[in-house]
Structure formats: structure tokens, C-alpha cells
Amino acid sequence: MNVQTPLKPADFATDQEVRWCPGCGDYAILKGVQRTMAEIGARPENTVFVSGIGCSSRFPYYMATYGFHTIHGRAPAVATGVKLANPELDVWLVTGDGDGLSIGGNHLLHLLRRNLDCQVLLFNNEIYGLTKGQYSPTSRIGTRTPTSPFGSVDRPASPCAFAIGAGARFIARCIDTSQKEMPGILKRAHAHKGTSFVELYQNCIVYNDAVFEAFTAKANASESQIWLEHGKPMLFAGGTRGLTLNRQDLRLEVVEVADGNWEAAGVIVHDETNKGVAQMLIDMPFPGFPIALGVIFCSPAPSYESALVEQTKTLTQGKIADLSALIRKGQTWEVTERRD
Amino acid sequence: MATKFKDPMPAEGAAIARDAVVVRFAGDSGDGMQLTGGQFTLSSALAGNDFATFPDFPAEIRAPQGTTFGVSAFQINFGSTAIETAGDAPDILVAMNPAALKTNLSALRPGGLIIADSGEFTARNLKKAGYEVDPLTDGSLSDYRLVAFDISARTMQSVADFGLGNKEALRCKNMWTLGLALWMFDRDRQPLIDWLNTKFSKNPVLADANVAALNAGHAYGETAEMGTFARYRVDAAAAEAGLYRTVTGAEALSLGLVTGANLAHLPLFFGSYPITPASSILHTLARLKEYGVTTFQAEDEIAAICAAIGASYAGQLGVTSSSGPGIALKGEAMGLAIMTELPLIIVNSQRGGPSTGLPTKTEQSDLYQAVYGRNGDAPLAVIAASSPSDAFDAAIEACRIAVQYMTPVMLLTDGYIANAAEPWKVPDISTYEEFPVTFHEELPAEGTELNPYARDEKLARVWIKPGTPGLMHRIGGIEKSFNSGHIDYAPENHQKMTDTRKAKIDGIANDIPEQDVCLGAPGEKLAVVGWGSTFGPIHQAVRRARANGASVAHIHIRHIWPLPRNLGALLKTYDRILVPEMNTGQLKTLLRDQFLVDARPLNKVSGQPFKIAEIEAAIEGALA
Numbered sequence: 024m025n026v027q028t029p030l031k032p033a034d035f036a037t038d039q040e041v042r043w044c045p046g047c048g049d050y051a052i053l054k055g056v057q058r059t060m061a062e063i064g065a066r067p068e069n070t071v072f073v074s075g076i077g078c079s080s081r082f083p084y085y086m087a088t089y090g091f092h093t094i095h096g097r098a099p100a101v102a103t104g105v106k107l108a109n110p111e112l113d114v115w116l117v118t119g120d121g122d123g124l125s126i127g128g129n130h131l132l133h134l135l136r137r138n139l140d141c142q143v144l145l146f147n148n149e150i151y152g153l154t155k156g157q158y159s160p161t162s163r164i165g166t167r168t169p170t171s172p173f174g175s176v177d178r179p180a181s182p183c184a185f186a187i188g189a190g191a192r193f194i195a196r197c198i199d200t201s202q203k204e205m206p207g208i209l210k211r212a213h214a215h216k217g218t219s220f221v222e223l224y225q226n227c228i229v230y231n232d233a234v235f236e237a238f239t240a241k242a243n244a245s246e247s248q249i250w251l252e253h254g255k256p257m258l259f260a261g262g263t264r265g266l267t268l269n270r271q272d273l274r275l276e277v278v279e280v281a282d283g284n285w286e287a288a289g290v291i292v293h294d295e296t297n298k299g300v301a302q303m304l305i306d307m308p309f310p311g312f313p314i315a316l317g318v319i320f321c322s323p324a325p326s327y328e329s330a331l332v333e334q335t336k337t338l339t340q341g342k343i344a345d346l347s348a349l350i351r352k353g354q355t356w357e358v359t360e361r362r363d
Numbered sequence: 364m365a366t367k368f369k370d371p372m373p374a375e376g377a378a379i380a381r382d383a384v385v386v387r388f389a390g391d392s393g394d395g396m397q398l399t400g401g402q403f404t405l406s407s408a409l410a411g412n413d414f415a416t417f418p419d420f421p422a423e424i425r426a427p428q429g430t431t432f433g434v435s436a437f438q439i440n441f442g443s444t445a446i447e448t449a450g451d452a453p454d455i456l457v458a459m460n461p462a463a464l465k466t467n468l469s470a471l472r473p474g475g476l477i478i479a480d481s482g483e484f485t486a487r488n489l490k491k492a493g494y495e496v497d498p499l500t501d502g503s504l505s506d507y508r509l510v511a512f513d514i515s516a517r518t519m520q521s522v523a524d525f526g527l528g529n530k531e532a533l534r535c536k537n538m539w540t541l542g543l544a545l546w547m548f549d550r551d552r553q554p555l556i557d558w559l560n561t562k563f564s565k566n567p568v569l570a571d572a573n574v575a576a577l578n579a580g581h582a583y584g585e586t587a588e589m590g591t592f593a594r595y596r597v598d599a600a601a602a603e604a605g606l607y608r609t610v611t612g613a614e615a616l617s618l619g620l621v622t623g624a625n626l627a628h629l630p631l632f633f634g635s636y637p638i639t640p641a642s643s644i645l646h647t648l649a650r651l652k653e654y655g656v657t658t659f660q661a662e663d664e665i666a667a668i669c670a671a672i673g674a675s676y677a678g679q680l681g682v683t684s685s686s687g688p689g690i691a692l693k694g695e696a697m698g699l700a701i702m703t704e705l706p707l708i709i710v711n712s713q714r715g716g717p718s719t720g721l722p723t724k725t726e727q728s729d730l731y732q733a734v735y736g737r738n739g740d741a742p743l744a745v746i747a748a749s750s751p752s753d754a755f756d757a758a759i760e761a762c763r764i765a766v767q768y769m770t771p772v773m774l775l776t777d778g779y780i781a782n783a784a785e786p787w788k789v790p791d792i793s794t795y796e797e798f799p800v801t802f803h804e805e806l807p808a809e810g811t812e813l814n815p816y817a818r819d820e821k822l823a824r825v826w827i828k829p830g831t832p833g834l835m836h837r838i839g840g841i842e843k844s845f846n847s848g849h850i851d852y853a854p855e856n857h858q859k860m861t862d863t864r865k866a867k868i869d870g871i872a873n874d875i876p877e878q879d880v881c882l883g884a885p886g887e888k889l890a891v892v893g894w895g896s897t898f899g900p901i902h903q904a905v906r907r908a909r910a911n912g913a914s915v916a917h918i919h920i921r922h923i924w925p926l927p928r929n930l931g932a933l934l935k936t937y938d939r940i941l942v943p944e945m946n947t948g949q950l951k952t953l954l955r956d957q958f959l960v961d962a963r964p965l966n967k968v969s970g971q972p973f974k975i976a977e978i979e980a981a982i983e984g985a986l987a
Contacts, residue, residue: 068829
């Protein structure tokens with residue numbers, strides 16, 4: 024084996040022309056992922072990107088790794104087969120709000136429940152882009168689109184709430200343009216053994232432009248984003264505000280922090296293993312609360328494929344796979360002489 | 364044809380010699396009829412008889428007791444001659460309650476024997492079965508020989524010493540009945556006793572009680588007034604020397620998949636979702652981990668096939684299995700496997716349709732679905748097993764075609780084949796030809812680009828496993844360039860790729876055996892053409908017709924798509940073509956379309972297999 028030279032982000036780019044709309048948030052995410060690949064020292068031959076259908080699902084064509092662009096909503100199922108067949112592979116799933124939560128909601132549920140070791144990147148742009156702008160399961164009530172000309176009336180799903188309800192053991196959230204934070208979050212997702220679920224707010228410049236502007240615009244970012252870090256107090260707005268837990272009715276509240284004295288203000292420390300608080304962080308309504316970003320929940324448990332490998336190992340120990348003996352099993356009898 | 368007669372009473376101590384006997388055990392779904400039938404089958408095997416069985420059970424697991432829709436039956440045809448069907452009409456019907464009599468009487472041959480448990484013919488049970496008056500006493504069964512006595516009470520008596528509760532004691536009824544049946548056919552009880560002792564090894568009291576019931580039933584036959592029961596003698600059937608076992612279609616198919624993957628030198632990945640009557644394949648394979656088998660019980664049918672595709676992509680042999688409704692759900696993913704040209708086997712254990720249809724009854728109505736049922740021009744290979752033991756070889760053939768042609772293969776079986784058992788001469792695996800897979804690992808030559816769609820002489824593309832250094836590439840459901848494997852929507856490219864995918868599948872015809880005539884010869888007056896589980900009744904019907912001097916041949920097609928290369932020419936040597944199918948004429952349509960021949964249908968969609976007599980009559984009609 025020759026010595027492996029460290030790869031640069033550009034080494035993870037293919038020669039294929041990227042076909043997303045100019046200004047699409049997907050470009051930023053692609054860049055962030057390629058940077059992450061270089062930083063974790065990923066080997067392209069051992070890396071597989073699996074996707075479904077939609078704008079985000081074109082992603083594998085632009086990664087110089089193995090890639091499988093499958094069918095609408097089914098990437099989790101295909102990825103499960105890939106990982107079970109070869110647990111050594113590093114499997115990444117790219118999906119969107121329609122692909123992952125509408126047509127493929129069932130598969131995503133079971134992927135998370137089983138805890139297959141892989142990374143799920145859900146690009147949430149709250150719209151169907153590739154089919155030209157219909158509302159999606161994450162579109163807010165009142166979204167006007169060709170299929171909801173008078174405004175949508177159905178309530179949206181929350182990707183992270185779905186994930187935690189399905190039993191996900193790693194949940195993180197990031198914004199397409201948060202290039203400073205993204206590689207760190209993706210590295211954590213990669214290091215986590217089990218299904219790592221990452222929701223990425225992604226701007227669709229053509230059909231749903233600026234839908235996240237209220238909390239992504241530079242001017243509002245500090246006030247409206249809270250970047251969580253395990254073991255650190257939950258502070259935002261330059262440390263002038265924080266989150267506290269109202270122990271009376273078990274609800275999070277925003278409190279003012281004077282002179283950086285967060286303890287006095289009752290600000291709580293982020294414990295990413297605390298599922299109850301994670302649920303509350305995910306459910307915080309915006310505005311009123313900041314949007315929770317970073318690693319919201321991380322509580323590892325044995326992954327599906329490792330449990331399967333372990334069971335197979337135990338069960339097959341000392342057993343000889345004698346096929347001839349296998350087909351002779353059961354209720355047999357011998358005809359010693361040809362009977363005519 | 365059966366005529367109206369009654370079996371003669373046997374002379375004292377003598378047994379009636381028979382070439383073959385058909386027995387049908389029928390009772391409530393909680394009465395253990397399938398178990399009784401299974402054990403009687405084993406006893407027939409040990410006696411050297413050839414046999415075929417037909418388990419016929421309701422979709423409900425425990426329908427309300429005593430109702431007609433809760434009746435579970437098991438039919439066995441065993442004999443000293445070649446047995447290929449479970450028999451047209453039972454000679455003996457064992458009816459454990461009024462509902463069992465009601466639902467099975469019409470099948471019994473006139474003059475046949477009814478053994479009924481009169482203890483269950485209570486006013487309440489008669490009403491549940493829809494009888495106004497007791498058929499055991501009103502003379503309505505005068506066309507048959509009727510032996511009615513209180514099996515329930517005798518069973519209770521026989522296990523009285525074991526301190527069982529009422530319910531538990533009555534559960535021994537099936538063993539009592541089996542004991543009587545063993546006496547009637549002069550069978551050895553010991554294998555059954557051994558089996559009971561193993562089955563109830565953790566509960567010796569239950570073992571002893573069941574053995575006591577079995578012995579009591581046997582003794583009842585022995586001591587009953589002479590002439591109560593006819594005693595039959597069925598000699599051992601002709602058989603080649605060797606080791607035999609009983610096998611169901613589901614077992615043989617599972618073993619065939621494991622063997623096929625082994626011959627390809629690949630681990631087997633089986634993704635499936637429970638569905639009747641296909642689940643037993645998943646049950647069988649789930650226990651075979653040491654043979655390189657991974658089973659995955661998916662969240663739904665779509666996930667099952669998609670995971671199998673993922674496993675094939677990663678270098679294993681992906682297999683998925685279902686029945687018609689589930690196959691319908693897998694359609695889009697089959698297209699993905701066709702487009703990405705990955706090996707895949709899709710097993711369809713057909714059942715009555717459409718929609719939920721008849722979950723536990725057999726049908727062959729998914730042929731169109733198999734050959735045509737996908738969006739786009741989406742050809743794949745289709746193979747059909749013709750009997751439980753044939754499912755072994757059919758599965759191996761499916762594995763070979765899948766890996767050698769990088770294609771999905773649909774393997775058709777049905778509810779009848781899946782559940783029915785027959786004797787199987789255990790094959791010598793070392794005589795099977797291996798077809799080892801070589802993964803592509805070679806780096807492209809300097810200055811050239813990797814083309815994951817580069818093809819061999821069979822038009823099969825290269826199979827590159829993720830994990831192979833230097834050969835990273837992307838595949839997917841979007842049309843790919845013939846020359847580079849990159850996305851390519853160009854008109855001429857789609858034409859070329861569509862033509863290539865078709866030519867690849869068509870080319871399989873050059874790699875499968877020519878169609879043979881399994882009974883008769885080319886050029887006779889009539890060809891009876893079948894596929895799948897109709898093999899038995901067609902074969903017997905053609906045999907009988909030929910014995911009567913008819914010019915008729917039996918052709919049975921395993922390769923449904925592509926069809927054998929000589930089939931068209933062969934069919935054209937006959938004056939007439941009759942196609943019996945358990946559907947409304949699907950193979951018939953295919954043959955007409957492919958060969959412009961005047962194939963005539965014989966259809967049956969009652970959820971029951973063909974009777975020999977039905978096909979015999981159709982042959983007679985076709986030759987008239």
C-alpha cells in the first residue's frame with residue numbers, strides 16, 4: 024500500500040459541471056462538505072454518498088467518492104443495504120425536506136430508529152425546487168405556491184423534532200452559509216457512531232428566497248441564533264442573553280445576562296446528552312426564542328450494523344458452513360436400491 | 364373419471380391394494396390439521412410412497428371456532444406410482460367438525476370414506492356451520508361411506524391419566540386421528556413417537572399424553588368391529604437410490620438462493636417484508652447466518668428491495684421477496700436496478716389478486732406484472748419454478764443470470780409451490796457448475812477515463828465495489844452515457860442505451876437451454892403449454908390422454924423472459940396449442956404476441972390448483 028497523501032477539499036470535487044441554480048445554498052454546503060472531507064482525512068474509495076431525488080440529491084455527482092443517486096425518498100433504505108453489506112464503508116446520505124420527510128418519511132424514521140452508522144444531511148429549503156416550487160412538508164402555513172395559490176393550510180413538520188421522536192441519537196442544525204461552523208458540526212456527525220442527523224437550512228434562491236432571512240441575515244444573526252456547545256452556557260446576543268429552565272412549569276425562557284454573569288441570571292449549561300432539554304431546544308418558537316444551532320443532542324448507543332455483526336459473530340462461532348450438510352437436514356430417508 | 368361407487372368392504376384381515384390414495388384432513392384452524400398432515404406426509408415418505416401435498420388454510424389465524432371460514436385442511440396424495448399433484452378428489456375425508464364437513468364434502472369422490480368426529484356435531488356447531496339438521500344422521504351422506512364416532516370423547520379417555528385440563532386434553536385429538544390413519548395404512552408409529560418426544564422434550568407429560576392418544580387411535584382401528592374401516596395397502600413407489608427428504612417450495616427456494624450465491628462466490632443479502640405466502644423464505648434464511656446470509660426485515664416492501672439493491676451495489680448478491688401486492692410496490696426500485704444494471708433477484712410467491720385478493724390461495728396472475736410491470740422500457744429476466752423441488756434449481760439459475768448479466772431477475776413461484784411438500788432426492792452440490800464473480804479492480808489506462816458502463820460480450824457492465832481504490836464513480840437512475848457513464852440526456856444516447864438494455868436481456872436466450880417437450884414429441888396434434896405450478900396436473904392429464912391414444916404433448920416453460928430461442932419454431936409444429944393457467948390467459952397472450960400462434964386458453968382462478976380431470980376434459984375438447 025502506498026503512503027496516503029493528505030487530500031485537499033478540491034480533491035473531493037468531480038469534473039462534472041454543477042447544475043444547481045446560481046446562488047443556490049447547495050453550493051455552500053458542497054463546499055463545506057468537501058472541506059470537512061479533507062479535514063477528517065476521508066479516503067474517497069471508502070466513502071459513499073447516497074441520495075434520493077430532488078435538488079439536494081444531485082449532490083453525489085459532485086463528490087469524487089463513490090456515489091449512488093437512487094430514487095425518491097429511498098436513500099435511507101439503499102444506504103442500509105450498502106452499510107450492512109460492507110460496514111467498513113463511510114456512508115453519507117443527502118436528502119431534502121420533500122425527499123426525506125414526505126415521500127421518504129417512513130424510511131428516515133426507521134433509519135433513525137435502527138441507528139445505522141451513517142450521516143444524514145437534510146437540506147431544508149421548505150419548498151420543492153426541482154419540480155418548480157410546490158410547497159413542501161416543512162413549508163409554513165400560508166405559503167403561496169402553484170399548488171397552494173391561496174396559501175398552504177397544512178401544518179409543517181419539524182425535521183429535528185421528527186428525528187428526536189424517531190429515536191435519533193445525534194441531532195445537529197446548521198445554516199448553509201455558516202461556513203465557519205459547518206465543518207466542525209459535520210466532523211462531530213462523522214465521529215458519532217450511529218445515525219447522525221444534520222438539518223441544514225438551505226436557501227432556495229428561485230422558489231423560496233430569503234425564507235430564513237429573519238434569523239440568517241447578518242444583522243439579526245447574533246440576536247436570533249444560539250450556537251450550542253456541550254458544557255458551555257446557553258448564551259446568545261453576544262452573551263447578553265441566555266436560556267434558563269423554568270423549573271416550575273418545565274419550560275425554557277430567555278433571560279437577560281448582566282455583565283456576563285450568566286450564572287446569576289440562571290442560564291443553564293448545554294448538556295448534549297439531555298434528551299428532554301434537546302427536545303425543548305428543538306421546539307423553541309422563533310421569533311420569541313433564538314434558533315438552536317450546533318450539536319443539539321448526542322447520546323451514543325450501539326449502531327445497527329455493529330449489533331448485527333456482533334450477533335452474526337456469536338451465532339456463527341465454531342459453526343461450519345457445510346452446504347451439503349444443510350440441504351440434507353430435516354426429515355430424510357435413504358433409498359438404498361433403485362426401486363422400479 | 365371417478366364414478367359413483369362405494370369401496371367394497373374388506374374381507375377379514377385383508378387390505379385393499381391401491382396405486383394411490385388421496386386423504387384430506389379438515390378441521391378447525393386450532394385443531395392442528397397442518398401438523399397432522401405434515402406428520403402423515405413424513406410417514407408416507409418413510410413408507411417409500413411418492414406424494415404431493417396441498418395445505419389449504421384460511422387467511423385468518425384463529426377464526427371463530429367452528430365456523431366455515433375457520434376451516435383448515437391438508438390434502439395428501441400418496442402412491443406407488445409417480446405422483447405429481449395433490450389429487451383431484453380425496454378418497455378419504457377426515458372431518459373434525461361440521462364446518463370441516465360442510466366446506467370439504469364437495470371435493471370428496473363419490474363413494475369415498477368420511478371419518479367424522481360426532482362429538483363435535485353438537486347443535487351449536489351444526490348451527491355455526493349452517494346445518495339445519497345433523498348430516499351424520501339425516502341420510503344426506505348416503506352416497507359416501509360414513510364412519511362417525513366420538514373422537515373427542517375417546518381422546519379424552521385415552522389421556523385421562525395425565526391430569527391435563529379439558530382444553531389441553533382435547534388438543535390431543537389430532538394425534539388420536541393420526542393414530543387411526545396410521546393403522547389404516549399399516550404405517551410404523553415409532554418415527555411419530557420419536558418426533559413427539561423431541562417436540563415435547565421440555566414437557567414430558569404432554570409428550571406422553573400425545574403418544575397415548577396416538578396409540579389409542581391406532582388401537583381403535585385394530586379393535587373396531589371388522590369392516591368399520593377399510594385398510595389400504597399402498598406399495599413403495601419407484602425411486603432411484605439415494606438420500607431423500609421432504610421439501611416445501613419455500614425451503615427449496617431458500618436453499619437454492621444460498622447455493623446460488625455460493626456458486627457465485629458471493630455473500631447473500633436478503634431484504635424482505637413479511638407477507639403471505641412469501642414470509643417462510645425469510646424465516647428459513649434468517650437462520651442461516653453461517654452460510655454468509657444477511658437477512659434484513661425492512662420497514663416496507665420498497666425498503667426491502669432498495670436495501671437489496673444497496674447490498675448488490677456494495678458487492679453482495681441482493682435478493683428481495685414478496686407476493687403480488689408487495690411486488691407492485693417494488694416496481695420503481697426494479698427500474699433503478701435495471702437502469703444501474705446491478706444484479707438482483709426478486710422472488711414473487713404469487714397469490715390470488717388483485718389488491719389483497721386471496722392471501723393464502725394460489726394463482727399465477729402476476730406474469731404480466733413480471734414481464735411488463737414497470738415504467739419505461741424496462742426489461743428483466745423472468746424464471747418460473749414448476750414444483751417445490753424445482754424451486755431449488757430455478758433459484759440457482761436466477762442467481763447465475765443475475766450476476767452474469769448484471770440484471771434483476773424475477774423468480775416466480777406461487778402459494779401452492781411455497782407450501783406444498785414433495786420428496787426430493789437431495790442433489791450433489793459438487794456437480795453444480797460454479798459461476799464466480801470477478802469484480803472490476805483494474806485502473807483505467809493512462810489518459811483514459813473510467814467507464815462504469817463498459818460492457819463485456821454479454822453486454823453486462825463491469826461491477827465495481829465501493830472500497831476499490833481509484834475507481835470512484837457515480838451511478839443512479841438518470842440515463843447515463845454509453846461511453847462514459849456520466850449523466851447524458853442526448854436523444855441518440857437514450858436510444859442506444861434503451862436498445863442495449865433490451866439486447867442484453869434478449870441475449871440471455873442464447874445462454875439458456877432450448878425448450879424441450881417433457882412428454883410426447885414435436886409435431887403432434889396438440890401441445891399443452893404450461894408454466895409454474897400447473898406442471899403436475901398438466902403432466903398427469905397429458906399422460907392419461909396419451910394412454911388413451913391422443914396425439915398430445917406437454918411443454919413446460921421455465922424461462923418466461925426471454926423465452927427459449929427455439930420455442931416459436933417448436934410451437935409451430937403442432938396443429939393446436941392449449942395453455943392452462945391459473946389466470947385469465949397471460950402466458951397465452953405472451954405466446955401469441957411473440958410467435959403469432961393460435962394459443963388457446965384454459966383458465967382457472969378459484970384459488971385452487973387445477974384438477975387433472977379439468978385439463979383432461981380440455982384436451983379432449985381441443986382434439987375434438
